Amino acid sequence: MQKCVPLFGATSIDLIISKSINIELKKGEFFWEAGKTSKYVGFITDGILRVYYYSEKGEEVTNYFVDENHWLSDWDNPDKSVTPIANLQAITHCSFIVFLKKDWNELLQAIFELNDIIQKIIIKHKSKKLERRSPLISEDTTERYLSFLEQYPNIVNRIPLSYVASYLGMKQQSLSRVRKNIR
Amino acid sequence: MQKCVPLFGATSIDLIISKSINIELKKGEFFWEAGKTSKYVGFITDGILRVYYYSEKGEEVTNYFVDENHWLSDWDNPDKSVTPIANLQAITHCSFIVFLKKDWNELLQAIFELNDIIQKIIIKHKSKKLERRSPLISEDTTERYLSFLEQYPNIVNRIPLSYVASYLGMKQQSLSRVRKNIR
């Protein structure tokens, strides 16, 4: 592999494409699981995933949703050693463009600006997540649901409401009550 | 200013130090305010700040606390144009090591690895914030308070509880009730 080709040159585009792989997950399958590292990093091009973990009480808690055109990596923080503590599960059929981690590391070496770009993407996504989640804490159930509809306008009809309730920190019956009051 | 000196060389350390400024804020003063950009980026070396904004109902909501040795920048996301929507206020006397944004940008140009380091710090901090805030949503008031004590072990006795209650998404009276039950 070459050393340091410019990001937007034809060579590096070809290089990136040559390493990219298409994968699909069926509903219920995992992109990564708690305790196991994933083989891949990459983008979701179609479908919806959820990140969830088990609380101290043993309940499944949905932490966030990931939909089209988002970057996925179980080491999106600087220390790449950490194994994920949450599960990333497809809740619809999903398609991805991914890279083997080994290939991805080589791309980062070969294309200098790539690292900077990806770090910017990661910062952007984390900011977005914070922006979405933090306000929920001070809102009541109705406000939370309305926030959810704004934040994820295209997914409410594509996924089970039990995940939405969990994401919003309320019981499914409460979510049902909220939805009734809104109609 | 020179072009591209190595990060850990004596030259770049000197360069960084030469641009660093010490500032202090008294309790109640702002590092930045909603709608106004700050002149500085840098580290807090002593004291506690809180980030807060006004909810739709007009209530002050404390979003998070910042204590010693954390990086502060009102453009810690990639698009540096955005003006902050929240306020960053000193809630104790605070000391900082900061840089004028102009100087800071020159340092980023001159010391190539600096950008990468700072991006890693930002990613780390955002991850930490997410880790702290997200679980609160699915917890009851007691669990939230206990989480807070774990997450910020050294600040509960240094700041008013009204801010803590706001951070935890509950009324001060509820926090008081929780504290009573714990004793």
Add this chain to the structure above:
DNA sequence: ACCACTTTTTCACAAATGTGAAAAAATTTT
């Protein structure tokens, strides 16, 4: 169209949190 299965809604009651006002405690000022 029917059955089996899953998801969502509804209900009555229990438990947790909010509300507004007042008391108590802690802190600052004189």
Add this chain to the structure above:
DNA sequence: AAAATTTTTTCACATTTGTGAAAAAGTGGT
């Protein structure tokens, strides 16, 4: 030290959310 001010706690009652069970609605397969 006393007075004034701010912060924290307490209380009675209102409102919201959780609980467990059952009904209703929706989905997929034959």
